[in-house]
Structure formats: structure tokens, C-alpha cells
Amino acid sequence: MTLLLSLMLLVAACGGDDGGDAASGDGTGDRSGERRPDATVFTWQSSDGVEIEAEVRRGGDQWVLMGHQFTGNRRDWDQMVEGFSARGYTVLTWDFRCHGESGCNTVNNSKRDATKEIWREWLAALDYAKANGATVIHAGGASMGGTSLIQVAADRDDITTIFAISSPNRFQGLDALENYDRVTVPKLFIVGADDMAAPDFSQRYFDMATGPARLDILETALHGNTLAQDPVWGPIVQPMLYAFAEDPDGYIAAGEVNNLESAAQAEAADEESDAVEAEQAEDEQPVASEDGNRPAGAPLSGYALALIAPGDGGDQVVIVDPFQSDEFVITRQFEGDVEEVIWLPSSPTVGVGTGGGGTGGALILLDLTTEPPGEVRIPFDFLPDGIAPQFFDMQFSNDGIVLSFSVVPEGVAQAPATPAVVNLLGPTLLAPYAGVLSDSPTTTGLQSPDDTLLLSREVGEVLLLLPTTLAPGFVFAAPEIDEPPTVCVGGECVPLEYSTIFPDEYDWFANSSNNAFWVRYTNKLYIGSPEQEALVEWLTLPGVPFDASVSPGGDQIAWVTSGPPEGANGIFISDIQSEATRLLVQDSDLIFFDLQWSPDSRFISFSSLSRVDRSVGVLVIDAATGEVFTIGPGCCAEWSPFISAS
CATH class of the missing domain: 3.40.50.1820 (Alpha/Beta hydrolase fold, catalytic domain)
Structure with missing residues (x-):
């Protein structure tokens, strides 16, 4: 463990959640x-x-x-x-x-x-x-x-x-x-x-x-x-x-x-502003440009996006301010594959999972406060023999010290994953799986907002695990469904066929007071909590929904749907209280995935795969207006938890 990593993680542990509200070093607050x-x-x-x-x-x-x-x-x-x-x-x-x-x-x-x-x-x-x-x-x-x-x-x-x-x-x-x-x-x-x-x-x-x-x-x-x-x-x-x-x-x-300014200057500025607004009102709404540049007058978000993009000889990680610049602000080329990027909760640092699923898997921390960004490599050679990290669904604890991820058998293709939790100050494995790998298709975990539970999944059930041991805290059985539901989009309805009940969408409510979470079975959403120890039917969504995401404010849910009509992908959004649902965007030539809300709930980033040329790109959509902005080639974008520099 290097001194740089220790200092970076110590800063993350002591910092406030906005990247600035650090606890005072001279005794304030006590x-x-x-x-x-x-x-x-x-x-x-x-x-x-x-x-x-x-x-x-x-x-x-x-x-x-x-x-x-x-x-x-x-x-x-x-x-x-x-x-x-x-x-x-x-x-x-x-x-x-x-x-x-x-x-x-x-x-x-x-x-x-x-x-x-x-x-x-x-x-x-x-x-x-x-x-x-x-x-x-x-x-x-x-x-x-x-x-x-x-x-x-x-x-x-x-x-x-x-x-x-x-x-x-x-x-x-x-x-x-x-x-x-x-x-x-x-x-x-x-x-x-x-x-x-x-x-x-x-x-x-x-x-x-x-x-x-x-x-x-x-x-x-x-x-x-x-x-x-x-x-x-x-x-x-x-x-x-x-x-x-x-x-x-x-x-x-x-x-x-x-x-x-003088009254005359103020009046002149107001007249100029009114003229500009009138001219803009006559123009069409901004649309995504083909070359990836954002249109003039795009709204300010203030948050940065970290994404994975193709590069020379391997993937590259790109950190971009989506609305305030037409240029990528930081690009870091890697040799080989990058599986996931994730921001530390309380500092301008990006974690990059590289080379997972085989030998040499490592977590690389990019410190964005230096030019060029400082780097710390954390090799995962402390894992037991025969086991390799798989950097999907990575998540840091609130203090930036504990990381949840998953592990797989080394060198085995399409192997099932098992949750793991590691303390990066060491580093040491906090929650070994006792040498037993899961037989289920996936069991990657997501930590609860207060870091007390790890949300995982098995065929037919949802698991809440204790992060320090991976022992089950609660097990929620899948609801019994007597017959396939009928799903309707655009007036066309078809029965939904399924073979096994599997919660292939699940997430925490970031602002929940009782660690409530939601899961998806077929076209229905269920909500549960450790306090209730039960799943309760919540919403029925149109189409065949997948890749859903709850807004940070907890009042909206966005999801991708495939199915009728003509199998077109669309992004829908629902108000959780009223259940009012509206279509944001739909395109039969694109497959949408990886929805991520901006921390202020104003925008949703998502990835698109072209059915025509198989190209992959990152876009941002305004959740209120449906305006789409092209960010650039790549996928799997993650919003920064704090407001970026302009």
C-alpha cells in the first residue's frame, strides 16, 4: 500500500459528501x-x-x-x-x-x-x-x-x-x-x-x-x-x-x-437578452449532432461524466463535462479492457476496474486534482488462488475505503459471480465466500445507502447480505405468478413468455429512510425493505422493461423497454407517486442500455448500440423535455457525485 493511496483514502474518509464539506481540522463541530x-x-x-x-x-x-x-x-x-x-x-x-x-x-x-x-x-x-x-x-x-x-x-x-x-x-x-x-x-x-x-x-x-x-x-x-x-x-x-x-x-x-452596472447598461442588457430569447424560441429544439458535439445553448448540469471509450490497443477512460465544453477534459489510455468506472463518493477520484475475470485484475484510482491525473494501482493479488476479480457493479462505501465487487473462477468464461467486499486500506478481503462459488447466474452486490447491507440476487430470490461476512441478512422469495402477464405498448398487446422468475433489475432508493429497495419480476416492480421483510407490488410497467433506474430524489423511475411495437427500444419515465408514465425517446435502429440519473435528477445518461453498424455511444437526455445530447463514442457513463469545475 503506497503513501499516496493512504492519503487519498484518508481524505475521502474525512471529506464531506459534496467534495467540500470536510469536517474542520481545528476542532469545529465538537x-x-x-x-x-x-x-x-x-x-x-x-x-x-x-x-x-x-x-x-x-x-x-x-x-x-x-x-x-x-x-x-x-x-x-x-x-x-x-x-x-x-x-x-x-x-x-x-x-x-x-x-x-x-x-x-x-x-x-x-x-x-x-x-x-x-x-x-x-x-x-x-x-x-x-x-x-x-x-x-x-x-x-x-x-x-x-x-x-x-x-x-x-x-x-x-x-x-x-x-x-x-x-x-x-x-x-x-x-x-x-x-x-x-x-x-x-x-x-x-x-x-x-x-x-x-x-x-x-x-x-x-x-x-x-x-x-x-x-x-x-x-x-x-x-x-x-x-x-x-x-x-x-x-x-x-x-x-x-x-x-x-x-x-x-x-x-x-x-x-x-x-x-448603470441603469442604461442594465436596460441594454435586458433588451439584448430578450432579443436572443425571441430568436431562440423561433428555432427548433436542440438535437444531438452526428459528430458528438453538444448543441449551442445546451443546459448546464455542472456534473462530470466518466465513461469507457474505444482506444488504440485497449479501452480508454474519458472524463467529460457534458454541457460546458465541446472537448473531452481528461483521457487516459489503458492496455486491454476496462470493465467499469466509478467515482469515489467524496473526492474527485475515479476508480477504474481493469483486466478482471483473468490474471492481473487491478483497481486503478485516478486523482483528478493533479495535472496529469495521479494514479494508484491496487493489484488484487491478495485474493485466494484460482479466484479473479470481476469489476461489474462496483460500489464504494460512503467513506471511500470499502469496495464491493464480485469474484469469478480464474480463466473460466461465462462463470457465475459471487459478491466480495474488500477494505482498500491493506488491502484485505473482508467478506470471503468461504471457498464456495455460487451456482446461480449472477450474485453481484450493491451496498445500501448506509453501508449496512449488500443487495444481491439469486434465481427466484433477492438476498440482503451483511457486508462484513456475506451472511444472509434477509432472503426475499420471488412472488408467485400464476400466468404470464400481458404487456401493451402503443395499443399493441402480447403475452409475456418467461421460464424462470429472476430479479434482473434491482436497486436501492438512495434517499430511503429504511433501506427500501425495488426489484423487477416480469413487467412488475416490487418494493421491499429489511424492516418489512416482504416484497409488495408497486408498479406495472408497459412493454418488457429492463435496465431501470430510480432518480436520486426517489420520485421518478426511468427504464428501457423492448417489445411491441416492432421490438423498438424506448426510454420511459414514471412518476412514482402518481404512476403517470411518458415516453422520452424511441428509436428502432438503436438498443438503449445503462441508464444513469445525474445527481440533481435533471438528466439521464445512457448508452446506445446501433443495430446498423454496431457502434456504441453515450448520450444524455433531459428528463423533463426529452431533449437528447450526444456526448461521444463509448459506454457505461457514471456521473460525478459532486459538481465539476466549469
């Missing part, structure tokens, strides 16, 4: 039990019943509200509470749900699962301030605290100014950009120039801002609350925020990077 004698500590109940621990320090009728970063708590603002209080402000801070002393309503007290609901704390804080005499409200957040604030600010008229330190545009179900154009109050964005992708987040906020805004970029890699209270940078950042609250317009005007 002082929630202390009390300030001059502050009032109280508890409010958020709109969904979670008890939130808050603290208010009384001053005048101008209030400052501050929300902390992921893994932190309200005490991370101590220095600024003192500073604002000394200037006569009333200061309100709190612990977001599942942080500090606040309550938690997620399984295993998961902060990650709770993040998408922390906007509720902002609503309660704003209502509390108004009810207690606030006439002016300055609101600010660090990292996810700023993201959730901006999301809420789009629908509030009681916020006077906003400041955000190192805040991502989207994070774990939060989306600050969806209605960002409605946030018109003065805004200040502060970020470290070397803070991973955070400068790009802040730049995007600034570029898209409606109303006065200023961007201050500091020469540091510090992030969020750590930047605000650092012994060196804290004395620089804090006076900036005090000055901004005192005179927002004056502070913005004095900045070298601001978006202020």
Missing part, C-alpha cells in the same frame, strides 16, 4: 455541549417534527442568522457571534437536524440522508426572528448552510442580505439554482481559490446573480466555517462580513469583482 452564559438556548420543532437546538444572543432589531456546514454545529460561528453581537446585532444560530444537539429522523442518524430537509430549519429561523421583533435580517451560511439558505430565499421577502462561504450550488438533495433568479437581495460570496471545486460554485452564483453581488476569492484551500474562524484568515473574512451587513451596497460597489 463543542456543541458548551453554553454561553449570555445567550438563550432553546428548542423549536421543525415543520416535520424534528426538534432543533438553537441559541440566540440578544441585541437590537437587526438580526443575523447563520447556518453551519455539513458535519459542523452552531458553535462553529462562535467568533462571529461575538463580533456581530459587539456591533449591536441580535444573533441566531442553531444545529441543523442530525448535527450537534438537534434531533434526527433518519436511519442510523444519517447526516447525509437528513441534508435534503435542512431548509426547514431556515424557515423556522426566519419565522422566529420576525416574531421576535426583527426588522432587518442578514442571513449567511457556510457550505451546505449557504446552499439551503439560497434555496429558501427564493420564496422569502424578509431577508435583507445573504452571504455564503464556500457553498455548493447543489448538495444532497438541496438545489440553490432552481429558482435562483428570484433571489434579488444583495449577495456576498466568499471562497478559497484552492478549495477543490468550491471556486466554481461561487463563480456560478456570481455569474447568474440577479441583483447586486460581490465575489471575494482568497488565496487559501480552507473551506466554510474553517475559513471563517481560521487564526490567519478569520481576521480577514470576519471584517468583510461585518462591513457587508453595515452597508451592503457600499461594500459591493467597493469590490473589484462585482456585478453592478
